[in-house]
Amino acid sequence: MNAPSLNAALPDEPPDGPPKAQAAKKPPSMAAGRVRRVAARLGTLFASLFIALTMAFALGRLSGDPTANILGPTAPPDQREALRQQLGLDRPLLTQYFDYIKGVFTGDLGESLQFYQSNTTMIFDRVPYTLQLVAGGMAVAILIGVPLGVLAATREGTWWDRAASTVALLGQSVPVFWLGMMFVVLFAVKLGWLPAGQSGTPKHLILPALTMSLYPMAHIARLTRASMSEALGEPFIDSARARGISRARVVWRHAFKNALMPVLTIVVLQTGILLSGAVAIEYVYSWPGLGQLALQAVQFRDFPLVQAIVVFGAVVFVCLNLIVDVIHSVVDPRVR
Amino acid sequence: MAEMLEKEASAGDGRGLPTPDNAPVLVVDGLVVEHRNRTTGEVFRAVDGVSLRIAAGESAAVVGESGSGKTTLAMAATGLGPRGEGDVRLLGHSLATLGRRRLRALRREVQIVFQDPHGSLDSRQSVRSGLKELRGLQRERTSWIDDAGLLERVRLSPDLLDRYPHQLSGGQAQRVCIARALLMRPRLIVADEPTSGLDVSVQADVLELLREVRETTGAALLMISHDLAVVRSVCDSVHVMQRGRVVESGPCETVFTDPADGYTRELLAAMPGARWRARR
Amino acid sequence: MSQIELEPLTQGDAPEARKGRRSRTSVFWLSVPLVVIAALVFILPITGLLPEGGQDLSNTRLPPAFLDGGTWAHPLGTDKRGQDILTQLVTSGRLTIMIGLVGALVAIGPGVLIGLVAGYFRGWADKVISILIDAQLALPFILIALAIISNRGSSLPILFLVLALTGWAACARVTRSTTMAIRERQFVLGLRAVGASEARIVFRHVLPNLAGTIVALGTLQVGTAILVESALSFLGLGVVPPKSSWGSMLASGQDELSQAWWIAFFPGLAITVLVLLVNLLGDALLTHHDPRKRRR
Numbered sequence A: 001m002n003a004p005s006l007n008a009a010l011p012d013e014p015p016d017g018p019p020k021a022q023a024a025k026k027p028p029s030m031a032a033g034r035v036r037r038v039a040a041r042l043g044t045l046f047a048s049l050f051i052a053l054t055m056a057f058a059l060g061r062l063s064g065d066p067t068a069n070i071l072g073p074t075a076p077p078d079q080r081e082a083l084r085q086q087l088g089l090d091r092p093l094l095t096q097y098f099d100y101i102k103g104v105f106t107g108d109l110g111e112s113l114q115f116y117q118s119n120t121t122m123i124f125d126r127v128p129y130t131l132q133l134v135a136g137g138m139a140v141a142i143l144i145g146v147p148l149g150v151l152a153a154t155r156e157g158t159w160w161d162r163a164a165s166t167v168a169l170l171g172q173s174v175p176v177f178w179l180g181m182m183f184v185v186l187f188a189v190k191l192g193w194l195p196a197g198q199s200g201t202p203k204h205l206i207l208p209a210l211t212m213s214l215y216p217m218a219h220i221a222r223l224t225r226a227s228m229s230e231a232l233g234e235p236f237i238d239s240a241r242a243r244g245i246s247r248a249r250v251v252w253r254h255a256f257k258n259a260l261m262p263v264l265t266i267v268v269l270q271t272g273i274l275l276s277g278a279v280a281i282e283y284v285y286s287w288p289g290l291g292q293l294a295l296q297a298v299q300f301r302d303f304p305l306v307q308a309i310v311v312f313g314a315v316v317f318v319c320l321n322l323i324v325d326v327i328h329s330v331v332d333p334r335v336r
Numbered sequence B: 001m002a003e004m005l006e007k008e009a010s011a012g013d014g015r016g017l018p019t020p021d022n023a024p025v026l027v028v029d030g031l032v033v034e035h036r037n038r039t040t041g042e043v044f045r046a047v048d049g050v051s052l053r054i055a056a057g058e059s060a061a062v063v064g065e066s067g068s069g070k071t072t073l074a075m076a077a078t079g080l081g082p083r084g085e086g087d088v089r090l091l092g093h094s095l096a097t098l099g100r101r102r103l104r105a106l107r108r109e110v111q112i113v114f115q116d117p118h119g120s121l122d123s124r125q126s127v128r129s130g131l132k133e134l135r136g137l138q139r140e141r142t143s144w145i146d147d148a149g150l151l152e153r154v155r156l157s158p159d160l161l162d163r164y165p166h167q168l169s170g171g172q173a174q175r176v177c178i179a180r181a182l183l184m185r186p187r188l189i190v191a192d193e194p195t196s197g198l199d200v201s202v203q204a205d206v207l208e209l210l211r212e213v214r215e216t217t218g219a220a221l222l223m224i225s226h227d228l229a230v231v232r233s234v235c236d237s238v239h240v241m242q243r244g245r246v247v248e249s250g251p252c253e254t255v256f257t258d259p260a261d262g263y264t265r266e267l268l269a270a271m272p273g274a275r276w277r278a279r280r
Numbered sequence C: 001m002s003q004i005e006l007e008p009l010t011q012g013d014a015p016e017a018r019k020g021r022r023s024r025t026s027v028f029w030l031s032v033p034l035v036v037i038a039a040l041v042f043i044l045p046i047t048g049l050l051p052e053g054g055q056d057l058s059n060t061r062l063p064p065a066f067l068d069g070g071t072w073a074h075p076l077g078t079d080k081r082g083q084d085i086l087t088q089l090v091t092s093g094r095l096t097i098m099i100g101l102v103g104a105l106v107a108i109g110p111g112v113l114i115g116l117v118a119g120y121f122r123g124w125a126d127k128v129i130s131i132l133i134d135a136q137l138a139l140p141f142i143l144i145a146l147a148i149i150s151n152r153g154s155s156l157p158i159l160f161l162v163l164a165l166t167g168w169a170a171c172a173r174v175t176r177s178t179t180m181a182i183r184e185r186q187f188v189l190g191l192r193a194v195g196a197s198e199a200r201i202v203f204r205h206v207l208p209n210l211a212g213t214i215v216a217l218g219t220l221q222v223g224t225a226i227l228v229e230s231a232l233s234f235l236g237l238g239v240v241p242p243k244s245s246w247g248s249m250l251a252s253g254q255d256e257l258s259q260a261w262w263i264a265f266f267p268g269l270a271i272t273v274l275v276l277l278v279n280l281l282g283d284a285l286l287t288h289h290d291p292r293k294r295r296r
Helices: A027-061 A066-071 A077-087 A093-106 A119-154 A159-173 A176-190 A202-232 A235-242 A247-284 A290-299 A303-331 B002-011 B070-077 B100-107 B127-137 B147-153 B158-162 B170-183 B200-217 B228-234 B252-257 B262-269 B274-279 C014-047 C085-121 C123-138 C141-152 C156-183 C186-193 C198-234 C246-254 C262-289
Strands: B026-036 B043-054 B059-063 B085-090 B110-113 B188-192 B220-225 B237-242 B245-251
Touching: A027 A093, A027 A303, A027 C123, A027 C141, A066 A077, A119 A159, A119 A202, A119 A247, A119 A290, A119 A303, A159 A202, A159 C262, A176 A202, A176 A247, A176 C198, A176 C246, A176 C262, A202 A247, A235 A247, A247 A290, A247 A303, A247 C141, A247 C198, A290 A303, A290 C141, A303 C141, B026 B070, B043 B059, B043 B070, B043 B237, B043 B245, B059 B070, B059 B228, B070 B085, B070 B188, B070 B220, B110 B170, B110 C186, B127 B147, B127 B158, B127 B170, B147 B158, B147 B170, B170 B200, B188 B200, B200 B220, B200 B228, B220 B228, B228 B252, B237 B252, B237 B262, B245 B252, B245 B262, C014 C085, C014 C262, C085 C123, C085 C156, C085 C198, C085 C246, C085 C262, C123 C156, C141 C156, C141 C198, C156 C198, C186 C198, C198 C246, C198 C262, C246 C262
Parallel strands: B059 B220, B059 B237, B110 B188, B188 B220
Antiparallel strands: B026 B043, B026 B085, B237 B245
C-alpha cells in the first residue's frame, strides 16, 4: 500500500533527518554542540516511540469494548466477561498500560487470539519474508531511481528531464498493488514466465520485489534530481570545471557526492514506508510476510496481534530514524 | 502647511498613555541583549551595555557595519524584539514594568520603517485595505487625514491606493510604509536602513521625505544605518556602534569632521564619496 | 551611494513574472481534465446514456468492446455478475471523488490549524506539537489504519478518521515551517507596532499568506486520500459492499484476474489517471506559490 506523504511532493526538503544547516558556527563549542544535538535528537526519538506506543495502546482500549467486536454484538454477557478476564481487560487501565510497556521492553507482546501463540514469535517468523521483499524492492529502486534522477538533473530542462520526472510522478500516482495485479495478468497468466504468487524460489521474488520497488523508485528519482541539480548549481562545480576536470568526473565525483546524503536518508526512511506497502502487495502475491499476518489479524479482530505488529513497526521505524542520524553524523562533515 | 500639520500633531498628544511633559522620547540605559543559539547553546552578545537618549523632535542615528547590533538595539528599544537587560524608557514609561495591554498602547507612539519595503507590507493586501485596517485599529487617532491626503503627503498619487505591494516600485512601497507610519501620528519614528533596499536614484527622495516628515510632524527620528552619508544628511546626532558597544557619540558634524575613535575614522575612510554627497 | 555591506542588486522581475504566468497557465490546463472527469462522473448517470447497471447472468465476464467477444453494449465489459463495468466505474467514481475531497479536508483542517499554532507561537506548544508530528510520522500509516479498523470495523466515518489521523502530520509540518517564514517577515513586526492583536495577525495576515500553500497541500492530499482509500478498500478495510468505490471494484476484480482481468484493470487505470492529474496540479500549485522553487 503506498502512502505518498506530502514530503514526496517537496523533494528538496530533507525528511525527518537532523537539521544539518544548524551546525555550530564557532569551532570551540562544536563538540559540545554536537553532544547536545545528538542528545536532543535521541530525546525526540524516544518521545516519538513512547507516544507511538501509547497511541497503539489507546487505539486498542479506549475506542470501545474489544470483546464486543471479537464475539459480535449478540454474544451473551457472561461470555464477554470471560474473554475480558482472559485478556486482562478487567484490570485497571493504568495497570494494563504499565504491563504493556513492560512487555514491550522485555520483548513480550502478548498472545494471539486466533493462533494461540506468542505474538513475538509469529512476527519474527514472518520478518524474513518481508525483509526479502523490502531488500529486493529497495535494490531495484536504487538501481533504477538514482540513475534516472542523475539523468534528469544533468539534462535539466530537456526532454529527458521531463520524461524522467513524469515517470517518477506516475510512480507516485499509481496504486502499486494494482500494478502488481496487472503484472500477474501479464507475466503469469498471459505469458506464463513467472509464478503468480506464493514464495520459495528466487523466481517467486521477482514480481513482488518489482512491484515493491516502484514507489520508492519514484521518490528516489525525484529527490536525486532535486539535490543533484542543486549541487550542480553550486559554485564549486564551476570552479572544478574551470580547473579542467572533465564533465563526467565533475558530475559523479563532485556533484553526486554532494547529492548522496539526502538520497541515503530517503532510502533508509523509505524502507520503513515500504512496510506499509507490504500489506497490499503481499496480499496480491500471497506472500507469507508480516503484511499478510497483519491483515489476518485485522480480519479476525485479533487485537493483541494487531497491537503487537503496530508496536513492532514503530520500533523498526524509530531504529531506522536513528540509523539516518548516525549516517548523517558520520558522512556529513558539517554535522561532525 | 507646516503650521497646520504641527497643530494636528500636537492635538494627538493628549491621547493614548499619559505622558510626562518634556520627558525624552526614548531613553536607553545600559542595555544588554543576548542571542542564544538553540542547538549549540552558544550565547552571543548583540548589544553590550548601550545607553542613549533621544529628546522630543530630535533626530539621532545609530551607525555601524552589519552585525554590530544596530537592529537588535532598535528592536529592544521599541519593545518589538527581545527586551534584554537594562532599562528602556519610551515616553517616560519603563518597558520592563508595562503590562501587555499598556505596552501595545505605547507601541502606537513608535512606528518603524524597515529596510525592505516589500517585506513590510502584507502582499495579500492592497494599499487601501491596509490603511483601512490601521484605521480600524485606531479610529480616533487616524481620523485626521483621508487616504488620498495621506498619500499626497508622501508624494504618491491616490491612484496607487488600489495597488498591491508587488505592483509598487521599491520607492513607492517605501513611501507607502512611511505613510502608514505617519497615519498613526507617532512620537518616534524608527527607520531601520530605510534606503538601502532601494535603487540609488530614489534613495535621496525618500531621505528628503523623512526629513520633511520630521520637520512637519515634530516626531523624533531614530535612524539605523550603515551609510554615513545618509545619516549626515538627515540626523542631528550620531552614535557609532561596533560589536554591540557604542564607541563614539556626538553631534553629526563633530563626529564626522573630527572623529575621536579609530573605528569611526575607519568607517569614514571606507567611503570616499561620503563628504562629497553630504555637501551636495 | 557608498556602502559597507554589499546590497543585492535589484533584480529585474521580468523573468519571474513570466514564470509566474507560465505556472498559472499550467495550473489552468491541468484543472481542465479534472473538471471534465468530475463532470462526467456526476452528469453521465443522469443522461441515461450509460448501459443498464443491473445484473445480467447471461452476459457475465464479457470482455471490453475492443477485444474479441466484446460488444458495444458494454464498452468496458462486464463483471462476474454481468454488471456493466463502465456504469460501475461512473457510479463508484462519485464516492471515490467524494472520499478524496472530504479525506483531504479532514486532514488539512486540523493539520493547518496545529501547524499554524506551532509555527506562530513557538515556545512549549511548538515543542509538544513537533514531537507529536514526529511521532505521527514515525508510525507507518497502515499500522494506524489497522489498529483503528481492527477495533472499530470499516465504515465511512472510520475511513475519514484514518485519513485525518494519517494525513494531519505532514500538513502540519509544512504549515509550521511556512508560518515560521511568514512570521519573520517585517510586516508582522509592523503590525505589532500599530498595536494589532496576535489573533488579528494570525487570522487576517498569516493565514491569507498561507492560502496558496494550503491549496497546494490540499490538492496533493486529495491524491493521497484516494490512494489510501483504494488500498484500504482493496483489502476490504475501507469501502465495503453495498457501497462501491474504485478501490472496492479492485477488490472484486482480484479473484477474477485469470479469467477477466478488465474488471480490475479499468478502476485501477481510473485511479492512476485521476491521482496523476491531481498530483500534477498540486505540484504546479506548489511551484506557483513557493517563491523559493519558482526561482529555479
